[in-house]
Amino acid sequence: MSKYSMHLLVCGGTGCHAAESDAIVCNLRDELEAKGLLDSVQVILTGCFGFCEKGPIVKVMPDNTFYVQVKPEDAQTIVEEHVIKGRKVNRLLYKDPLTKEAVSDSKHMVFYKKQMRIALRNCGFINPENIDEYIARDGYQALGKVLTEMSPEETIKLVKDSGQRGRGGGGFSTGLKWELARKNVSDEKYVVCNADEGDPGAFMDRSVLEGDPHSVLEAMAICGYSIGASDGLIYIRAEYPLAIERLKIAIGQAREYGLLGDNIFGTGFSFDITLRYGAGAFVCGEETALIHSMEGLRGEPTVKPPFPAESGYRNKPTNVNNVETFASIPAIILKGARWYSSIGTEKSKGTKVFALAGKINNVGLIEVPMGTTLREVIFEIGGGIRNVKKFKGVQTGGPSGGCLTEKHLDTPIDFDNLIAAGSMMGSGAMIVLDEDDCMVSMAKFFLEFTVEESCGKCAPCRIGNKRLHELLGQICEGKGSLADLDRLKNMSLVIKDTSLCGLGQTSPNPVLSMMDNFREEYVAHVTHKKCPAGQCKSLMEYIINLDNCVGCTACARVCPVNAITGERKEVHLINSATCIKCGACMEKCKFDAIYIS
């Protein structure tokens, strides 16, 4: 086996105190070399531990000792004490904040693992194309339990008591929704899984379907039993071929095992699932639009009520939940309402999956208990901001959400806190922005998305968002005024107040929250015609530094619009009126004589 008897794992995440990690590795190796131990002890640089607050971290294997806030000069102590004498360095151990006691074995340190995987419990663990692996992990036990031990009412009560709220964005109580669908009497009812994850930056539903499709199938069957439906439909984006493939395999296997189909477990309950494909329309995430789309129509929303629970697919009572909501259901059934409701905050129970993306080191999929702070998510689990830039904001809830800032970092994340902070949970996308991102351009970017995705049915969303987008464009070009900011706000509020569906009712959120949180940046654009982040091309000016210019004419030759004049060997000048800000001159200049103001 290994020639190494011991491994020293040094946190090399690019976040937090990454700069020091290299020095620690260096020092450790030097120390080991000096003691002639390099052949038996290996020093390894690892990825982020997600505990950056206490970084840098050194973990000693095989005994799982976990040293925190290690400094390069601690290398000597670790080698001398721990490696050679086998004595743990007490002062470097993590102290439990409550008991103040040192925790030496990271196995007892689950609390540092801020993530808790419920919806993602099987993702990255089982082979999604093998139903046996799901069964070995207690798959379909929850379905068995409700079918043989519980009445539909009891099941609904359990889900209600768990306090789970829909993970699709609205945050409506799952159990209550099921109850409404159950109450409406009909010969046919439908269970629909909304897998039309169209929110840019969100990929949790895709990951669940690709990693653990059976959890969704099982939950849909449980829902079917609860509300009295025997047909399930999954509305999935056509852009997710792998998820579709795995769902097809999973449905096939479940049917083969008799876990879908007629008379499941011999209980007389029958349930089967078919797939319906989306075709690229974000608005179909809205449940009435989704239902119309499943009916072969344009995905236009209709006024609620009637809610789908009364009249949905084929005008029958229909219950729509999203992928993540369903994926947690089997766990809730097996572990109970009390267990689930013990996780999270008072009004938001359980865990939430977030897709971390943007200017963050550890882009990825995470699942944390409700109530975890943004700081923990971004700076611990996410490993902080890329390229040692400054954190500026985080867009939660995608184009429907808002941009939260420094001052919100310690806010516990839950449905209500996010709304209070001017954003929303949405599907769980978190896009982290740094100092280089212009908040006017970002708002414009989100509006561009809404304009493209608006179905066009109602006037405020169809035209209003277009006007918002145009006005933001004007501001980016330095053509805005202070009065325009007021107009922006009024238009935004009216669009929210009057739009037909959730898309229009939330589309101005990015503008409103960014204007609110970054007012001075907006003012800079309209009054000083400056873009503090240096993103807005029209507000940039390329200038030649007279001291550096040698008159080589390279810039003048490369300029596509002949905006640069100057004689050979004489200082050149850029005519800012003609300049199109393409940046070619700056790229060409070998003397660093061109800069942006």
Place this chain on the structure above:
Amino acid sequence: MSSIKIELRNEDVDFIKATCSKFNSDPQELINVLHSCQEHFGYLPAEVQEVVSGHLNVPVAKVYGVVTFYSFFTMTPKGKHPISICMGTACYVRGAEKVLEEFRKELKIQVGGTTSDNKFSLSSLRCVGACGLAPVVLVGDKTYGRVAPDDIKGILKEYEK
């Protein structure tokens, strides 16, 4: 007077017919039928929509209404290698715009366009859910992650022969 000339090859008409039958000629299956047809023909020309309309008993105006509603459906043939640049938020903040710009420059076509030799077509799409690889470019079925403007020439080269 109906002056649209619907010209299709016999086997094309048969394909559409068979596709509609596969979905029980149920008007509610229109979107699934259109998916199958687009996969087969590469796009959804008016002729195909007319035939689908006839077999599903949905007015052709409604079929067209559906085709133009969903961005996945297209009425113009794509290039042999359709290039899509993800413009989701994650890709956007990591420079997807510059990547798109570079493709435009290299291929000398606009978004939505196809090169004159029908080799490449260019489109932007919204989030493929591969945000960890931002910015992401799709060429046909192949996904390219962490694409920088400098990579574009190399990517295009792979498809030249």
Place this chain on the structure above:
Amino acid sequence: MSKIKSVADLKMRRDKLRSASETLINATEPDSAIQVKVSMATCGIASGAKTVMEFFMEQLDRRNVVAVVTQTGCMGYCYAEPTIEVKLPGQEPVVFGFVDLKRADQIIEKYIKTGELVDGIIPVNYQTIDLKE
């Protein structure tokens, strides 16, 4: 496979799957075999997970290492794709990120064969719930 006719049937099936180490499915974590799980979600495949998986299957066989190579879903470390998890008998599973063929080779030669760690380890920073009551 035959149909599962009752809940008791399902429980039997589950228990058999868990105990049957010879079936070597990764959900049961048998202690007798080396396991390699390759994260094969969209991100992973797009960054080359498929090639990596094929490499492992082929090379482990060629190098006479008895191991189970399976695919799995997203592990959540999108920034470090392709990611794989290797579990040696009796040891905690270790996740490696940024696995290209060169690193895959190192993992076989060093970690799998000798237990020597290689760069690119990603510490698992989450707890997964277990449904067992």
Place this chain on the structure above:
Amino acid sequence: METIKLTIDNKEIDVHRGTTIYKAARELGIDIPTLCYMELHDMGIENNPAGCRICVAEVEGRRNLAPTCSTKCEPGMKVKTHSTRVLNARRTVMEFILSDHPKDCLVCSKSGNCELQDMSHRLGIREIPGQEFAATSTYRKDTSPSIIRDLDKCIMCRRCEMMCNEVQTVGALSAVNRGFMATVAPAFEQNLEYSTCTYCGQCVSVCPTGALTEVNHVPQVLRALNDPTKTVVVQTAPAVRVALGEEFGLAPGSIVTGKMTAALRALGFDYVFDTDFAADLTIMEEGTELLDRLTRHLKGDKTARIPILTSCCPGWVNFFEHYFPDLKDVPSTAKSPQQMFGAIAKSYFADKIGINRKDMVVVSIMPCLAKKYECQRDEFSVDGNPDVDYSISTRELANFIKQANIDIKNLHDEEFDAPLGESTGAGVIFGATGGVIEAACRTAYEVYTGKKLERIDFTELRGMEGVRSATIDFNGLPVNIGIAHGLGNARKLLDEVRSGKSQFHAIEVMACPGGCIGGGGQPLHHGNSEIIKARAAAIYAEDRKKPLRKSHENPFIIKLYDEFLGKPGSEKAHHLLHTHYFDKKKKIIVKK
């Protein structure tokens, strides 16, 4: 039914559960403005997409504003329909709508009768902020024989789409595209001509703006009148006389036959005739055909197809040519009154006054837009000279009268000219649903039984229900009559005919809800179905006033057959008064 109590603008009201806030407010006399909502009460027609968002109101406890057109009243609800929050929202939304609307009101045919213009005025919009850099959604303008589509003016109220699909089941129009470029158009945004459009004009009659309008033929008519070499003959359809007055401020249902005649004469028409005359003629031909087919059928003649369908509605003819070409031998071959009139005017009458048909211009005043298309059909012309040169709608005539500064309200009643101006009550009732078949029964009964009809009013054939049926006793022979108005209702009867399940001997179909009185060329009803009902009542009142009420008693009809045609169904009658139909179903050309 359960009633609930709520408060709207501090006024309490009890309403039936299920009532919308909009309707409850209306009961209180509160007029909530709206652009997309439209209801034709009693006719089962409602457009309710909740898309314009003008009708929003504040509902206590609700996060956002509620669209009153589609929000149902709840017990204890407190609604404010005109609070400052509502007014500001309404104004802002209106500014949005106007920012994407052309400002060419000066030359827009809807100007003065435009719901959008009225709304802008009502809400006091005086400027549109940000207009200078606002993009507008623009589309190719499309002109067809009957209808102009100028979708730059479309506000996506979806009324036309609803009429075309749900009421008429024509399916020529659909919402297309998405977002800012969403609009309503035929397939592939091609011209209406290439679609299954029947030109019924119901889309035009509900369009709140100038997006859908009729093709204006008044300039051509004016030119003809101004041409001294032309003899200009005008015919007026029955439904025009009971609606024209509305355009001049008279109450719906006012009968202005005499004033209209006077106005047409004042406009310079050389002969002012009546389409009702041709309607009587239609009864002679169609009634004869009905009796012929019916008797042959009863004798067991398998070639005699029953039921016979009326064919005087050109929208309806277009409809079955598109959708039921396999049944094209079922409708009567009789031309519509408009075309019978043209054929007779340019033969019999032209001979009588000794002019060449090429020097005669026949103008028809119609409640209909499909008539514009009908008179342009190739088969209705002789050597390229159409039997009817121009068909103008009731609305166009009203505008023409206004142009000429004719004070129609104060004109003295005048009579139609002879001989093509004389008509019976049977011709008049062609204007309302059920009228054609009633007129046919009056004549067919007497011809078949040889007895005098005791009861002229077949009230069992009247009404506003979409599909009606009655059995008329032809002296021991029960004749089963079916009536449908609105093409969606017609489709139901046609489907039965196609499947061989139809029990009817004769079916009357009118493309427009209510019949011609609700035609696409009539003064706009703006969603008030009382107007249509008032017109129907006026039609029957006009019938009752007539001394002669059966077509075959019209002395000028008798004279026409004596002098010119011989007898109904004669060879000459067939040549001039009958037509044939075409298969307009799209063909799929298979490439080799």
